[in-house]
Amino acid sequence: MKAVEQEYATLRVVQDGRVLTAFVEAPPHNYMTAAMQRDFIALVDAVEHDRSIGAVVVTGGVPGRYITHYDIGDLLAASEGSRTRSRRATAAVVRSVALLHRRGGATARRLLRRGPLAEVHRLVAFNLALERVLRSPAVWIAAVDGPCGGGGLEMSVFFDLRFCSESARFVLPELSIGLSTTFGGRRLAQLVGPSRALELMLSARPLDAAEAQRWGLVDEVVVSPVAGRGSVVDGVSSVGVSAVGSSPDRTPAGGARTGVAAPDANGTALNGTVVDGTALGGTAPSGTAPSAATPGGTTPPRPAAPGAVLARAQHRAAVFARRPRDVVAAQKQLFHDPDATTATESLLRELVAQGVGVPTERVRSALRRWLELQGPDGDSTFLTDPRPWQDGTAVDLVRDR
Template identity: 30%
Template sequence: MTGRGDGAHGELVLLERFDGYAVVTLNRPEKANAMNAAAQTELAAALDAVREDCRAVVLTGAGHRSFCAGVDLSERRGLSKNQVQERLFSWGADPWFEIQERILRHPAVFVAAVNGAALGGGLTLVNNCEIAVASDAAVFGMPEIGLGTFPALSGASTLHRILPKHAAYLVLTADRVDAEKALRWGLVTEVVRPDDVLSRAKEIAAIVGKLDPVVVDFSKRAVREVPTMDWSRSIDYGLRTGMVVRANSDAAVAGVTRFLDRAERGGGNTSAPSSTTAEPHT
């Protein structure tokens, strides 16, 4: 399937649209796809541009060496060009945090296509995607403690994603782990050959892109919020989410009808339909 390029977001972040999903590429390969202020602005614009028509977004980096090396430290906040201390505000002071909030609250499912090193803020991006496909040549880590600071976003987000002792190792040693260990630890969903990373991520995004947008939106929110709840609250949240979805979309009625029709034609087979049989939402 051929994508449609969107040049409105500049050269630092590329946007390509497909049916039901988009591919967003961080395009600073000469800087290991580190995100300077201009790149972060373009990324925010690209995410906003696909809110209405994309149920999934693939995030990847240009080249084969790096997925994302995090925030560009050459623009580290603190001093302006005139070496004057900048005003620090309680909200909106960290643009990279604001990007993460945009992804968290975005109605689309995010699929990371980790084509290379994901370090610091790049690991934060991986953590903030619901699904992550990694190259078997990718590495993961957070170098901040070696630079004399705590990995504020990557450390906190990793502690939410994997077991505490695994997260502690990454935070406290600044060591890097390979893709296979990242898979065992739960940082990524699956590992494939380098040449297959983007195609596999797009394959997953295409599956999600065929689903009803209301179902995807509320299901993503549940996936993110339920793990923070106790057993009873999580079950209650699941029930309420189902009620909200059914009240705002006819997808459930149509889906159950198709399922029962197939069961009758198949002699009473009541197994749930595969995602590969999902019909495009129009």
């Protein structure tokens, strides 16, 4: 069965040529859930065997949302429904389930899904599916237009490319509630470096789009088209739309204005950005009023128009999808296979650490407090009032420890 013909509980998939777009739809807040993880497992499986797909774009299907983070209510329910095990016992369970999943065949996987270890099996299968994305014959792109946190960020670091709007924000709140990452920690450290990855988690602060690009977490920041001056989907002649330029020291000699690389023959800057002839923060085109500055003298970000990030990601995906799947898979394996054994081991270790931490009373107290502070509409406290969690004052995680 083709990927577009599969049934998903939280994904709406549309195929245009060789590009499959998966809209994440878990309204109203687009929290990651067990159902969403099962859907992504199925999607990875389907794409792996569907030769009609050359690229996959994952984006939010709820306006202004990508994947906010894992559903804290669901996490608390899982915590209260689990019994505490030692690290050794947890490791034995996780490794046994992983071995059966990989080598036991369809019958073993079906029994695991229906048995008492179904939740462990789901997490193992999700972790291993993300590892397979690194070797997928399709190019995977995240189009982030909204908050991307927790499990949503951990999943997206396994994709090949990440595009975002200027209004996108990236955050990992796990340590603030006494938990480690479940699957994306090692991959995040590979992208941004161990020190930055740890600082991101220790501070629990959100990264804005520009900082995320400087760190190497984001590949392209899409700026909103200026009214009447072109479209984000043009790509070749995208007048009025650009990606935020890289630092000036990366601008080729003889290039464009400060901070923006000179375009090549296709209108695509040599450092991967798309330029419209005007450097961001530079002189406005004739007849265009300068945007208002903030009290600090900087120009506020211009939010991407609805669909701009998705349109840009789909346009690039259509180009990438023209590459042969077998060669794409081979090249990704060349990039990632030296780490294959350690990557698998790292994913299992992350899952073991999570399995040890989730059932503890410390984590349960933090999760209950989170839900107490959550807005009446159920929106994430990391979007409404993150300061107590960033400061470590929302709940005492270290008392008597």
